[in-house]
Each structure stands twice: as C-alpha cells, then as structure tokens.
Amino acid sequence: MSVAADMEVMARKAKEASRAMAAASGAAKDAFLARLAELLETRREGVLAANAADLEKARAAGLDAPRLDRLTLTPAVMDGMAKACREIIALPDPVGAIESMRPRPNGLLVGRMRVPLGVICMIYESRPNVTIDAAILCLKAGNAVILKGGSEALASNLALAGLLREALETSDLPADAAQLVPTADRAAVAALCKLDELIDVMIPRGGEGLIRAVVSQATMPVLKHYKGVCHAYIDSGADEARAETIVVNAKAQRPGVCNALECLLVHADAAPTFLPRIGDALRRAGVTMRACPRAQPLLGEGAGPAAPEDFGHEFHDLILAVKVVDSLNEALTHIHRYGSGHTEVILTENHDRAMDFLRRADASMVGVNCSTRFNDGGELGLGAEIGISTSKLHSYGPMGLVELTSAKFVVLGQGQVRG
Amino acid sequence: MSVAADMEVMARKAKEASRAMAAASGAAKDAFLARLAELLETRREGVLAANAADLEKARAAGLDAPRLDRLTLTPAVMDGMAKACREIIALPDPVGAIESMRPRPNGLLVGRMRVPLGVICMIYESRPNVTIDAAILCLKAGNAVILKGGSEALASNLALAGLLREALETSDLPADAAQLVPTADRAAVAALCKLDELIDVMIPRGGEGLIRAVVSQATMPVLKHYKGVCHAYIDSGADEARAETIVVNAKAQRPGVCNALECLLVHADAAPTFLPRIGDALRRAGVTMRACPRAQPLLGEGAGPAAPEDFGHEFHDLILAVKVVDSLNEALTHIHRYGSGHTEVILTENHDRAMDFLRRADASMVGVNCSTRFNDGGELGLGAEIGISTSKLHSYGPMGLVELTSAKFVVLGQGQVRG
Structure with a gap:
C-alpha cells in the first residue's frame, strides 16, 4: 500500500476515535492520564533502550551536539513527562462547558458549548518528549491526535506511542485516538496535508522551514508561529x-x-x-x-x-x-x-x-x-500550552486546553419555528 | 504589470490601511456607515446604470434566469443595503473590548482584548449587494477588506466600491480599507491566495466549486462552509x-x-x-x-x-x-x-x-x-452575519462582527520580570 493510502487509513481511524473521545467524560480522560503517568514511571526501560538506538544511529549519521541533546531521553525527562500528565489532570475539562445561555425574544435559549476540534495532526522535530506533551493536551481536550515526529527519533517515539496506546486501552478509550506515523518517509506529511475531510487542523512545531512546508501544502487550517521578533x-x-x-x-x-x-x-x-x-x-x-x-x-x-x-x-x-x-x-x-x-x-x-x-x-x-x-501559557494562567500562535485566526498567543477546542451553538426550544 | 503584481500592490495598501482601521474609534466607523447609507440612497442612478450594463452583457452571454435575477439591482435592493448600514451602526463595536482581566500570583493583570483580524479577502459570486453587505461588517470590525466579485457583476461592483471609497474618505478613514479587484481575470484569485504575509483570511462565498478552489490554493486560513445537509x-x-x-x-x-x-x-x-x-x-x-x-x-x-x-x-x-x-x-x-x-x-x-x-x-x-x-446570525442574536462556518477552527456557525475579530493577550505590569 502507498504511504498516501496508509495515511488515509490512519486518519479514518482517528476520525472514528474522535467521536468516542468527544463523548468521553472528564473522569475517563483523567484516568487515562493517571495510567499513562504510571507507565512512564514503571516502563521506562523500553523507551530508554529505543532512545539509545536512535542516539546511536544519529551519532553515526553525524548529528551535531545540540540536536543530539534534544534527542536524548533521560530518567529526568521521563519524570517530566509523568509530571506533565498529572498537571493536566488538575486542569478543568473544557469540553461540554456552556459559556452563556441567553433567551431570544421567541423563548429559544441560545448558548455556545465547548466541543473538541476533532482530529489534530502534530508535526514536530527531534525532541521525543513532544510525543507525550502534545498528545496529552490534545486528548484531554477530547480530540484524537496523529503524531508525526522527526525521523531521527522514530524508535523513541514508537516506544512512547506504545505507552499512549496501552494507557488509552486500559482506560476504555479508543487506542486509535493517539496514533504515531510509523515511517520516516517525507511523503507522509504531504499526504496528511491533503486529508482535510478527516483532519481538522495541523499543528507544526519546529523550524521555519518545516512550518512553511506544512502551510504551503495543507488544505486544512494550520496553527503556527514562524518566529518571535x-x-x-x-x-x-x-x-x-x-x-x-x-x-x-x-x-x-x-x-x-x-x-x-x-x-x-x-x-x-x-x-x-x-x-x-x-x-x-x-x-x-x-x-x-x-x-x-x-x-x-x-x-x-x-x-x-x-x-x-x-x-x-x-x-x-x-x-x-x-x-x-x-x-x-x-x-x-x-x-x-x-x-x-x-x-x-x-x-x-x-x-x-x-x-x-x-x-x-x-x-x-x-x-x-x-x-x-x-508570553507563555503557564505564565499567563492557561496551564500547559501546545505552542504560541502568531496568526489571528482561531487562536492568538499561547494555546492551552481551551484553544484545542471550538464552540458550537446549542439551542433549546419548546417547539419554535421560523416565521 | 502582471495581475499577480497588481494583487500584491493592492494587498500592501490594504495592510497599511488595516493599521488605521484597527486604531479607528467606533464613532468614526459609524460615521462612515451613516455616510455610506446616504450615498446608497442619493447616488443610486450611477449604480443602477452600471448594473443595467452588466445585465445587458449577461443576457447577451445567455445567463439563465436565476443568475440574471441574482445579478439584478433594484431601488428596493439598494434600500436594503442602506438599511443594512444603519443596522450595523446599532451593533456595539467589538474592537478594544477586554473580556476578562485577572491577576496572576505575581501581580500581573492578564486579559484578552478584541482586535481586528487585519486584512480580509472576500471572494463571492454574482449577487452584487454582497459587495456592500460584506464590506460593512468587515470594516465595522476594524478590518481592511479586499473584494473579488463575480465577473458578470464587475461594473455594478465597481460602482458600489466607488461609494465605499467615497464614504471612507469623507469620514477620515483610509479609502484603501475597501478595495475591489478591478478585473475578471481568474489569475487574480490564485495570486491573492498566495499573499499570506499580507492577507489574514480568505472568506469565499458561493458554490462548492469556488470554495474548494480557494481552499486548495490558499496558504492563509479560509473561513467557509461547503453545504448544509x-x-x-x-x-x-x-x-x-x-x-x-x-x-x-x-x-x-x-x-x-x-x-x-x-x-x-x-x-x-x-x-x-x-x-x-x-x-x-x-x-x-x-x-x-x-x-x-x-x-x-x-x-x-x-x-x-x-x-x-x-x-x-x-x-x-x-x-x-x-x-x-x-x-x-x-x-x-x-x-x-x-x-x-x-x-x-x-x-x-x-x-x-x-x-x-x-x-x-x-x-x-x-x-x-x-x-x-x-441557524442564522440574526436568529441566534449575533446581528448581521457574513456567512456560516462549518469548520471548527476560529469560528463555528454564523459569523457576525465578533467572529471577524481575534483576541490578543494584554498584560499590565509594574516592573515584573521572569525568575
């Protein structure tokens, strides 16, 4: 099967999983986060071994010291990921909140209810802890997430994605709500960028080249920032x-x-x-x-x-x-x-x-x-953030849990029709 | 000069004008709307004559009856445009509103202030009154707007754009805040779709073909809906x-x-x-x-x-x-x-x-x-609407004045630094 066909299958599974995630209770999502934190603490050997293999390959390929540093997972970095899970448990579930409910002259009650965005595709470069940090924010906000990390971190990311999958399954949430693109093939990104019927938003994180490549190819909205001057x-x-x-x-x-x-x-x-x-x-x-x-x-x-x-x-x-x-x-x-x-x-x-x-x-x-x-999600009171948007559409500034949702109109009637 | 170069010049002027529009007071914007309503009432002969010329060409080209009907401007339709201006005067100015202002533990006050999106590009099909209806919403929300109407309505749209320009000038607002693309050349749309450094958002309104063409070409966000099932x-x-x-x-x-x-x-x-x-x-x-x-x-x-x-x-x-x-x-x-x-x-x-x-x-x-x-801006209490978005990014449902703005973080300090 071609990479494009693989990506479409993956995105279809994500869309399907996003329905269950949207309906999941805050308690179910928090149970998943608690389970994941445990796995990050008790099952770190497998992840660290995969990371050692990535590092060995990267050294052989001549990666420079700062990039090797960003690629490296340590017990301390893994503790940080577990801590991030627990911090997000402490944040309120944004989904289902109704921001205002006001009567219209005809008696209809009109409000806006927070809903997940649906399927989020994160494209990021070498740092493998983004796999966890990004996924847990997307999932707590009720979304499904497709993760495409850097090729040099593929083994590490696959190991981390295995823990995500296991924690979802043991919490009665769909395992396909967090899927990692299991290939370093660059055609995968181009294929994902065309699936606007299945993927609701792309979030590229990394250098300006990566972000511009996604912006120029994507047919769905892109949340991004190029640089901070x-x-x-x-x-x-x-x-x-x-x-x-x-x-x-x-x-x-x-x-x-x-x-x-x-x-x-x-x-x-x-x-x-x-x-x-x-x-x-x-x-x-x-x-x-x-x-x-x-x-x-x-x-x-x-x-x-x-x-x-x-x-x-x-x-x-x-x-x-x-x-x-x-x-x-x-x-x-x-x-x-x-x-x-x-x-x-x-x-x-x-x-x-x-x-x-x-x-x-x-x-x-x-x-x-x-x-x-x-200008940082923690400092401005949003809790954890997934990045800072410098374009004004959808979100402007740090993006926390609420920024990973949308709001639909909800209308409660008692038989009203339009005259 | 090529169409692409013309479009870039137009977009640069729009970006420049958007700064003045963002800083304009609600009173200045309402004075513009009142002046435009007057012009739509007192200067309709020129617009109706231009529309007659468009209709003659369209009949000669064999346009079908429903499309001829949509193309036709009458004194009643022009009264409707003037009325729309006055209805928008009655809506509160969204720009500058601060939605909440809360203290952080270090004493910083953090809020979110409504700001215009910047430059909005509207691409629409034959109905020429959209030229006014769309422009006035974008302008009251503090944006600059680039208007690209259907080729069969070009003369009508140019006449209406002339009134927009005159009303802006006599209200001390920049005339370039509302510019009409003065050509039927389809290359204009393709060129506009690439100007993501100058145009903040595209809003296509019309058939599914038009909307898909904009979505597939645009490198900036697109606010759209394909259909209502x-x-x-x-x-x-x-x-x-x-x-x-x-x-x-x-x-x-x-x-x-x-x-x-x-x-x-x-x-x-x-x-x-x-x-x-x-x-x-x-x-x-x-x-x-x-x-x-x-x-x-x-x-x-x-x-x-x-x-x-x-x-x-x-x-x-x-x-x-x-x-x-x-x-x-x-x-x-x-x-x-x-x-x-x-x-x-x-x-x-x-x-x-x-x-x-x-x-x-x-x-x-x-x-x-x-x-x-x-599901309509008026019925749900938003006042006038520019369309209904069925994608969840930025806006979901009818888009009124507030949906044509964004919100930036504003932070009031007394010397705070990060530790």
Missing part, C-alpha cells in the same frame, strides 16, 4: 531602573526562546541617560549590541553598528538590536514593519501612552511594564 | 403535533437555503404513527419524499424509494430523504456519516436523550425541539 519600547520619562531590570531579563534570562527580546527601541528623550546605563548592564550580562547611528555612541563599548538585516531578526542568542525613535508612533511603525506578531512591550510611566500602545501594537501579547518573557 | 431526529415518544410543525417549517419554509432540512430520521417506535402523519403534511406542503424501505410504505403516496446518494445530499428543493432508525445511537451514526456539520436537531420529550444529542451531535448548531432554520 519581540520589541521593548522605552518611553520618554520611563523609570530607568525598572526598564533596565526588564530589558536585561527579557534579553538575557533565556535568549534561545521565542519570547526573548530581540530589539530595543528608545525614545530620543530617554536615550542620553538610558542608553549608557543599559549598555553597561547588557555588557555585564554578556550581550552584544547592534545599534543605529544615534544609539551606538551612547551605548559604549560592546555596541557595533546595526546592519539593515539586524532589524526584524530573531537572534536566538545574546545579541540585541537597538534603535532610537522620536515618538510612540515611530516605535509602532517600526514594530509593524519588523515585528512578527509575537510579543511587544512598552516601558512607561504615562497612562495614556500605555493605553495607546496596548491598543495599537499588533501582537499576540502586548505588555506594559513587564518582561516579554511572560 | 441538516437532519431532524424524531425520538421515540416525541410530541407528534409539534414535530410535524417543526419538520414542515424546516423543510418547506425556504427550501433553497443552507439551514433547510434535508433528511428526516424517525425512531422505529414513532414510525407507525408519525410517518403517515408527516407524509400527509409534507405532501400538502408540496414536498416529495425519498424514503428507506421501512419508511416508504408508511409515508403514503408521494414517497418514492431513496437511492443511496439521497442521504448526505443537499437538495435545495422541496425534496426530503426519510429513514427509520432503531436508536439515538443509530441516528447519531447516520448524522456523523452523512451530515455536513451545519445544523442537527432532535425532537424529543426526554431530557436525558435531549442532553445526549446536544453533546454528541457534531454540527455548528445543535437544537432541541426547534426548527433547523434558526
């Missing part, structure tokens, strides 16, 4: 001590993540005092600066000139672009030209400008006087 | 008089629309009494029935045998498929196999089965003891 704007009259703390935190606390700061915009009035101060602080934190001609001399040593391509760039490193602007409007124009719709913050003491920025900055999270690093 | 399930013990009224209303009140009933499912216990009764009533309403072997003899004359393809079919006519089932489960299995995720209703006196159906039927509207015809 996050800005902080230092307003005229900002509290400079506070701004320093926030900028250093946003840039240096964890520079490799998507909500790290990539570009600092400073109002011309604040530049003469704030830039020397932040230049020192960033230097101490090991940050290299790439600055516009007005900012560079004020930042002191460690600040080189910015090339045009440094604006709008996600450095993923201890590097920061810096630019002086003459107004809030100029800052917003820069953000709308170079930002990626991820996270934008203003540091200000002025209420009107705070509100203006809050309304006009176009990003999934807009903050006042806080670090960009708060 | 709506079912009513008559439970054992249903109130037969009430069920008769509802079934006749759902099928016969306006059979050509997507929320009309297409298939009646009757529990075997109810069949011996209900089928003869509904057979009579439907016959009196001019409805032809296509029935399964168990139902046909009970329905009386006017009921022929159903072919397999009659189930899952959208008749758009006074024709109804009828089938006897042995349980609620069998009804749901039939609905999930043949339904289109549009509208499903149960007619029952039993509370548990009503709740079971409400939870498990998979459709954008699920009703108890009411007509399928209520």
